[in-house]
Amino acid sequence: MKNIRCYVIDDETDAVALLRDYIESTPGLELCGSAENPLEALDFLTSAQAPDITFVDIDMRQLTGLELAGMVNLYTTVIFTTAFPQYALQAFEKEAFDYLLKPIDRERFLKCIQRVKRKWHRMGSGPAEEKLEYFNIKSEIKGRMVRIRFDEVIFIEGAVNYIQIHTVNGKHMTYLTLKEIMQHLPRKLFTRIHRSFVININYARIIERNQVRLEDGRYLPMGDHYKEQFLKDMDDKLLKSERAS
Template identity: 50%
Template sequence: MITCYVVDDERHALEVLSRYIQNTPGLLLIGAEENPLQALDAIASGQLTADITFLDVDMPQLSGVDLAGLINSRTTVVFTTAYPDYAYQAFEKNAVDFLLKPISYERFLKGITKVKESLQPRQAIPAVEQNDGYFFIKTDVKGKFVRVNFEEISYVEAMQNYVRIQTATEKLTTYLSMKEVEEHLPATDFARVHKSFIVHLPKVKTVEGNQIVLSTGNVVPMGSSYRTALLDMINAKLLKSKRVN
């Protein structure tokens, strides 16, 4: 599932792109924001992590081009605008695509195809590291690096500009975004269940309502936009009776 975020100060354009995303299999809309400063805060703090961020170029307070320069290390940027003259500036910021308004659904899908192609090399790099079953992180203690074994992780929590990795024995804080950590964890064992939480699936004990209880006793909230994906994973492992009443 490719997560998407839309930033546009024009409400109609925001609604059109949001609808396109919601109607496209394999895409998940995790947020839509009219204020670029609010969007910057959400992404920079790690509260929101999107595979793709659709940015309107011409916005007050902070232009899409300037915003892209601040976040393009954390997300793949696709620009949207009614002004073709911005194309050169857009690609200077490493945007994968440039969608000219009004955006047709067909053109939107072509853009998604380009994004998928650009994401493949990125996803191939962590795959090698995932086979090792661990990574090292730099902690908030100067000069200290800690090895983190995947099997020991209970959950990962976003903490403004940092993330906290909870293991059975300690809490480790490091200056990384949720997206950066998520890319290095095997998708078969870890799932994003909330904008601020990633859980280790083998440690999930119960799921009830919007709460996930882990075998460690920790309770993690489940966000509504992540609920379907998590329940699909559970359903794949659900023991079902073949008896007919």
């Protein structure tokens, strides 16, 4: 199993330092960053490089942990940390995986990590890994349900209240929006490049100017709002020489 990538968000320096120490001294864990301002971490937590686990303090000035969790829990496993036990119910309503009460002792921290590992083992998955699975949609033909594998989807096109899913085997239209379908797609496989298009990055062949050329030769536009994050995600996979240029 790969290392579990962890991130810490807390507006108290000492609290960040404690969790950093726990993570860095625990085999199998990898610290990929920390922040005292949750707003500064938001883009990273919703990107293709999002950590496997994010430890989030609930009571923060700029943005509460509960608010942040509602924005990022589709991308990363949220574990709340707080000195206030009365937040427990709200935490689990936000689908938090666990709830660590401050001051956090090492034994409780390690039990939390073991719970994460057991969950992944039951699901047959692990950190930074995406299983090739499928989803079902109601097609444009009344009474018909269609099963679509994630790896068969080339791109998805938005059309007002509908989306058209372009796959290697044909097209399917269903009554969903791009925002709704994105909530159910593997984040490391799919990315939005335009207000009307989501692509499977495995089918992106050439990226130039403001367009993406797909494996089948079609070109899709890149919107300015999505371009920077998409190019950053692709640059992370770019092979680079270590020689000085």
